[in-house]
Amino acid sequence: MSANRVIGVDLGGTKILAGIVDEQGTVHETVERPTVTTSQTALLDELADVVRALPLDGVRAVGFGVPTRVDAARGMAVGAAVNVPVRDVPLRDEMQARLRLPVEIENDASCAAYAEFTFGTGRGAHDLVMLTLGTGVGGGVVTAGRLYRAWTELGHMVIVADGIPCQGACSGRGHLEAYCSGRAVDGIARELLGPDATAHDLVKAEHPALGDVGHLLGIGIGSLVNIFGATRVVIGGGFGAAAFDQLVPAARLGVLQEALSPAGQSLEITRAELDAAGVIGAGLVAFEAL
Ligand SMILES: [Zn+2]
Numbered sequence: 001m002s003a004n005r006v007i008g009v010d011l012g013g014t015k016i017l018a019g020i021v022d023e024q025g026t027v028h029e030t031v032e033r034p035t036v037t038t039s040q041t042a043l044l045d046e047l048a049d050v051v052r053a054l055p056l057d058g059v060r061a062v063g064f065g066v067p068t069r070v071d072a073a074r075g076m077a078v079g080a081a082v083n084v085p086v087r088d089v090p091l092r093d094e095m096q097a098r099l100r101l102p103v104e105i106e107n108d109a110s111c112a113a114y115a116e117f118t119f120g121t122g123r124g125a126h127d128l129v130m131l132t133l134g135t136g137v138g139g140g141v142v143t144a145g146r147l148y149r150a151w152t153e154l155g156h157m158v159i160v161a162d163g164i165p166c167q168g169a170c171s172g173r174g175h176l177e178a179y180c181s182g183r184a185v186d187g188i189a190r191e192l193l194g195p196d197a198t199a200h201d202l203v204k205a206e207h208p209a210l211g212d213v214g215h216l217l218g219i220g221i222g223s224l225v226n227i228f229g230a231t232r233v234v235i236g237g238g239f240g241a242a243a244f245d246q247l248v249p250a251a252r253l254g255v256l257q258e259a260l261s262p263a264g265q266s267l268e269i270t271r272a273e274l275d276a277a278g279v280i281g282a283g284l285v286a287f288e289a290l
Contacts, residue, residue, distance in 0.1 A: 006286035007051055007062045010108060010278030011035065013083040013135070018050045019276060020059065021283030025119035027276050029054055040085045048098035061102040063286030064095060065111035065278045067138075072149040075105055082136070082168050104289035106149065111281025112272070113140025114147045116234045118284060120274040125232040129154070129224045130272070131217075133240030136167060137177040141228055147285075148228075155181070159220045176220045180213055182239030188213070203243045214247035218254020225259040225267055236272030244271045 005028070009018040012035060019030035031053045036046040051062055068086055069078040075092025096103040106114075113130035116122040122130070126145060131154060132138040139154025140147070155177035156170055163174025167183060178184055185199035188209055193201055202210055221233050235244055248269050256264045274280060 004060065005058050006283045007054055007059055008111075008279040008281065008283030008286060009047060009051065009062065009064045010111070010276070010282055011047065011064060011066050011084065011086075012108070012278070013067065013081075016047065016050050017276065017279055018054060019279045019283070020054055021280055021286075023287065025115070025280050025283075027279055027283075030276075030279070035084060037083070037085055040087065040089060043085050044089075044091075044094050044098065047095065051099055059101065061104065061286040061289045062095065062099055063111070063282035063284070063289065064091065064103070064105045065108040065282040065285070066091065066105060067108050069151045069153065070105055070107045070110075070149075072106065075103075077105065080169060102286075102289040104285045106147070106282065106285045107138070107140070107152070108278050109138025109154075110140035110147060110149070110152060111285060112138075112236055112274075112277040113142060113234070113281070114284050115274055115277040115281035116236070116272055117142040117147075119280060120277065121234055121270040121272060122232060125230075125268075127228060127230045128232045128234065129221070129228055129230040130234040130236060131155075131176075131221070131240065132237035132272075133180055133182060133217075133235065133243075134237035135181060135183050137181045138237070141230075143228055154220075154224065157220055157223065159216055159223075176217070179216045180220070182237070185210075185213055185239060185243075199239050200242065203246060206246060210243055210246040211250040213243075214250030215254045217247055218251035219258055221251060221267075221269070222255045222258025222264065225255065225263050229263070231263075231266065232268040232270060234270055234272050236277065241271060
């Protein structure tokens with residue numbers, strides 16, 4: 001059984017992290033390289049190179065977590081990624097042709113959610129939602145113990161009707177990402193603390209403005225609980241992990257306001273705990289390709 005291994009690859013905006021993952025969720029050898037941004041073909045070739053840099057003995061499949069929407073049935077990366085040259089590409093087939101191994105792909109935040117559910121702070125939950133609060137806001141959903149393999153672009157859920165414009169290529173208004181992402185809170189920090197301030201400075205100062213962010217986060221979480229019946233919500237991402245303690249008390253009140261009873265009272269909100277959730281989750285998705 002020790003030979004039952006896969007490779008998980010986490011494609012991020014600045015780096016590619018790949019690792020050998022076993023069925024216990026342990027990450028063995030890893031390789032990290034800067035993300036190639038010159039062209040899509042160059043990036044896909046580099047992804048294959050990163051995989052080949054790992055010992056392939058006993059490796060049965062490869063999973064890729066990518067920062068785009070994913071059409072799981074067709075193995076397509078749909079739409080465009082921010083800062084990464086991937087756009088409307090049949091990624092599963094492209095990587096399978098390069099690697100000659102079974103390949104599966106999934107959205108990066110969905111991979112993280114699946115990893116936290118299986119091996120991290122989501123253990124023991126049956127229905128779980130994860131929100132990654134980083135530059136943007138990503139999300140993943142586990143329902144009845146299985147990864148919900150739809151778009152789950154939870155960051156683009158409307159929490160304020162006709163609210164402020166969303167980030168990047170999104171033309172919507174009032175989306176969770178426009179209020180609760182690290183980038184959005186960087187903007188709040190500049191307004192409150194000066195032109196060089198970042199979200200990190202607000203966290204360091206334990207600034208009450210984070211309570212307002214937490215409130216809106218809770219409004220969003222309340223709706224997610226009503227839709228998915230989640231009993232546990234995991235908060236991850238760079239900003240989410242750093243600001244967790246200052247966001248959650250206000251978020252909890254927002255959840256109580258919006259979630260149907262008794263789900264709001266019993267909901268657990270926990271901080272992501274895995275170091276390489278993206279790699280582990282991509283590995284889990286790879287196991288499902290077998
Ligand atoms: Zn949006």
